[in-house]
Amino acid sequence: MKRHTSSVLTVLVIIVGYVGTATAGTLAKANVPFEFTAGERTYSAGTYTLVEMKDDLLALYDDRGQNVGMMLTIVERNFEPPTESKMKFEVVNGRHVLTEVWTAGQPTGYIFAVKGAMATTPGLSPSGSYQDGNRMRTPHAN
Numbered sequence: 524m525k526r527h528t529s530s531v532l533t534v535l536v537i538i539v540g541y542v543g544t545a546t547a548g549t550l551a552k553a554n555v556p557f558e559f560t561a562g563e564r565t566y567s568a569g570t571y572t573l574v575e576m577k578d579d580l581l582a583l584y585d586d587r588g589q590n591v592g593m594m595l596t597i598v599e600r601n602f603e604p605p606t607e608s609k610m611k612f613e614v615v616n617g618r619h620v621l622t623e624v625w626t627a628g629q630p631t632g633y634i635f636a637v638k639g640a641m642a643t644t645p646g647l648s649p650s651g652s653y654q655d656g657n658r659m660r661t662p663h664a665n
Contacts, residue, residue, distance in 0.1 A: 549574050550581070550626055550633075553610050561621040561635060562594040573624060581624075581633060596633040599623075604630050613637070 552572045559566055561583065570586040576593070583592040604627070611623035615637055625632040 559619040599632050599634045
């Protein structure tokens with residue numbers, strides 16, 4: 524059986540502003556220097572603010588304060604909270620895709636579903652294992 528792998532570029536954008544609490548509110552403000560996809564929509568480069576509406580629902584606002592998108596997420600718990608806030612993007616099928624948002628000192632982060640990601644096997648290393656959050660897993664052989 525031939526193993527297909529594709530490299531995935533991971534880009535981290537350090538969040539330029541953070542006003543967050545454990546309750547609903549502003550999570551982060553970041554200057555994203557490239558066009559990106561989040562959910563079903565594509566956004567141009569610019570400054571964006573993420574606001575938590577509910578545990579699994581984030582709103583995206585542009586630099587004029589207009590709501591430009593709503594995104595369902597999966598809330599992921601990290602027992603070692605990150606020391607800096609960041610948005611993680613992966614290049615999937617040639618496009619920058621928002622995949623994760625983590626806030627400094629917070630034990631939870633937000634994971635976004637990536638449409639078409641299974642076809643490109645994101646994060647697959649030459650050894651056949653892949654990074655999944657803080658865990659390393661190896662796919663089962665057929």
